[in-house]
Amino acid sequence: MHFHVRKNIYSPQRQEMYLDRYEFKISERLSDYEFISEGPQGRIKKVARFSFLASNLYNLTFGDFDQNTGKLNDKTVTNNGDRDKVLTTVALIVYDFIALYPNARVIAKGSTGSRTRLYRMAIANHWKTIQLEFEVYGLISKKWEVFKFNKNYDAFLIQRR
Amino acid sequence: MRQSTRKISSVKKKKLHGVISKTVGNYENDPFVVKKTNEVRELIKEVGLPKKIKAGYRIMAKRQPE
Numbered sequence: 001m002h003f004h005v006r007k008n009i010y011s012p013q014r015q016e017m018y019l020d021r022y023e024f025k026i027s028e029r030l031s032d033y034e035f036i037s038e039g040p041q042g043r044i045k046k047v048a049r050f051s052f053l054a055s056n057l058y059n060l061t062f063g064d065f066d067q068n069t070g071k072l073n074d075k076t077v078t079n080n081g082d083r084d085k086v087l088t089t090v091a092l093i094v095y096d097f098i099a100l101y102p103n104a105r106v107i108a109k110g111s112t113g114s115r116t117r118l119y120r121m122a123i124a125n126h127w128k129t130i131q132l133e134f135e136v137y138g139l140i141s142k143k144w145e146v147f148k149f150n151k152n153y154d155a156f157l158i159q160r161r
Numbered sequence: 162m163r164q165s166t167r168k169i170s171s172v173k174k175k176k177l178h179g180v181i182s183k184t185v186g187n188y189e190n191d192p193f194v195v196k197k198t199n200e201v202r203e204l205i206k207e208v209g210l211p212k213k214i215k216a217g218y219r220i221m222a223k224r225q226p227e
Contacts, residue, residue, distance in 0.1 A: 026177065027185035034185050049188040051198040057210070059201040061194045065186075072193040092178040099175060105210070107201055137211040139204075144211035155204065157211060 021088040022046075030100050033093045034065075039080030046086065047072055048093045050106065058097075060108040062090055074111050087122035091130075098134075098160055109139075109155035119156055124149055134158050 024035035033048040045065035049072075050058040063074035080086075098104050110116035123136055127149075130136065137144045138153030147156070188194050 021178075024179040025182040025185045026179040027187065028181060028183060029187065030181075032185050032188050033179060047186070047188055049191070049194050051189070051194060053198065053202055053205065057205070059198045061188075061197045063193060072188060072191050074193070096177045096179050099177060107205070109197070109201055109204070111197065139208060142208045144208070155201070 020085055021092055022085060024089055024093060026096065030097070033096075035089055037078060037080045037082055037086055039078075039082050041078060041080045044078055044080060046089075048090060050097050050104075053107070056101075056103045057105050057107070058101075060094065060106050062108075074115055083118075084125065087118065087125060091122050091126050094158060098158075102160055105157055105159040107155055107157050113152070116154065116156075117152065120151075120153060123147065123156065123158075130158075133161060135161055 022035040022037065024033050026033055031050050035046050037044045037046050045067075047063060047065050049061045051061060053059050061072070061074075063072040064078060065072055094106055094108075097106065108116075108119045110119055120138075123130060135158070136147035137157040138147045138151060139155040139157070140151060140153050144157065147153075
């Protein structure tokens with residue numbers, strides 16, 4: 001019989017790492033997450049949504065909420081000077097979702113190559129912590145492989161170890 | 162996703178970085194979300210999923226959103 005000992009995800013190391021992030025709200029359905037980016041361009045609502053794909057498999061959509069249209073997009077370049085803070089917040093949103101659904105596997109794919117590279121940066125920035133608890137895969141040339149730095153993946157899949 | 166009273170009460174016991182709020186919107190049917198989800202669904206059909214490295218270490222989920 002295997003016993004899984006879950007590591008303390010609220011370790012001092014992580015607390016320190018994630019101090020510079022935005023507070024975010026979670027919907028009661030536990031699938032939608034919102035926070036406000038603040039910077040030179042003003043206050044911009046950011047939304048992350050986990051959509052069901054198949055059993056224990058979810059797609060992460062992340063984008064800006066357009067006040068004019070009332071819809072999301074991730075094509076706009078916000079330039080709010082808070083990229084790392086936003087990426088850290090998104091990483092914590094994924095942490096929370098997987099904490100709520102421990103068997104969930106989350107796929108993240110940006111709408112453009114540069115957006116997908118941002119996801120890679122988010123993973124790379126927090127790799128020391130992420131690798132303790134999660135398995136991360138990258139999709140390249142239509143094949144999944146264990147995540148490696150400095151590779152331009154088309155998509156990522158993250159799941160709890 | 163369905164939401165039950167039991168689910169909410171169990172969620173409140175978990176330590177989360179975020180705060181559960183009634184004010185958060187539901188983006189399930191947002192065109193951008195639908196488009197992205199369909200794209201990824203098609204991608205997965207084409208490329209499949211990575212094999213688990215440590216299959217014996219997975220925790221059985223007690224629940225999952227629909």
